[in-house]
Amino acid sequence: MDLNVLCLIFAQVFVTCVFAISENSDVHSKILLIEKTIEAQGIEIAGLRGTVKIQQIEINRLNEMVKNLQEVNKHDKEIQIGAFQTNENNLETKNGGKVDLNVTDSPQDAKGYTGIDNNLDDKPRVSRLLTDSVPVLPSSVAFYVQLSTSEQNIGKHHPIVFDHVILNVGTGYNKHSGTFTAPTSGIYVFTFTLFPSRGGSMAVNIFKNSEVIAQSYTQMRTDTFSATTPIAVxxxxxxxxxFVRSSSTYQPHGDVYSDVNLKSSFAGWKIAEL
Structure with missing residues (x-):
């Protein structure tokens, strides 16, 4: 066979092999790309499933809340209707007859408006009832007093005498001694607002007899005013x-400040019987 013919045949076979290899390589690349795409879609699907699961849990929670609110609303309506019926049955005239709750005639304004919303006819009309469960104190006890001028250079164990009486119901406060004496037994609230002088600091307590019932520490900067207000029940x-007195363990510095624009004060009031 001629050498040129052999070369041509060999070249054709070589080109065919190269194309076959190239085609196989492209197919392999496409397969890898498809596999990566499927893997990514699987991850995304898993994430969506997790989101759906979380949303379903939230839907169930909201449905339960709606159910509970419906039950509470139903219960409240039953109570309101019962209260209205009880009140209606108890309404009597002086001669023993029942009070007619039906509205037959209502005054109209120039536009014919009667003041009654006819769209609310299907709703229970409930009266506000005063019950015996509301505690009312037989007598009131309260006081509110201020310092008319500053208490200067106070030391340890120093009583603060608030001498300007604003309110003294029950006459329990003594402006000369700065003490409040309980005229009746009960539960009381006591509080004071105290301003140290600029650059001053002090620890001040509320005492019941000889017992500390509220402690407070306050310090005033030189460039501003600040106060402290403890509360005791x-x-x-x-x-x-x-009464109010400075601490017996901390050495105070400065004055208890009070002037026409800034008042240190002391207050107390009875809130309940024992």
Whole structure:
């Protein structure tokens, strides 16, 4: 066979092999790309499933809340209707007859408006009832007093005498001694607002008899004013005494400040019987 013919045949076979290899390589690349795409879609599907699961849990929670609110609303309506029926049955005239609750005639304004919303006819009309469960104190006890001028250079164990009386219901506060004496037994609230002078600091307590019932520390910067306001809620017997006094363990610095624009004050009031 001629050498040129052999070369041509060999070249044709070589080109065919190269194309076959190239085609196989392209197919392999496409397969890898498809596999990666499927893997990514699987991850995304898993994420969507997780989101759907979380949303379903939230839907169930909201449905439960709606159900509970419907039950509470139903219960409240039943109570309101019962209260209205009870009130209606108890309404009597002076001669023993029942009070007619039906509205037959209503005054109209120039536009014919009667003041009654006819769209609310299907809703229960409930009266506000005063019950015996509301506690009312037989007598009131309260006081509110201020310092008319500053208490200067106070030391340890120093009583603060608030001498300007604004309110003294029950006459329990003594402006000369700065003490409050309980005229009746009960639960009381006591509080004070105290301003140190600029650059001053002090620890001040509320005392019941000889017992500390509220502690407070306050310090005033030289460039501003600030105050402290402790609150105590305690039981008091008749004759128990409450007053404000500086601490017996901390050395105060400066004055208890009070002037026409800034008042240190002391207050207390009875909130309940024992």
């Amino acid at each position: 305690i039981d008091m017997n008749v004759g128990d005494i409450v």
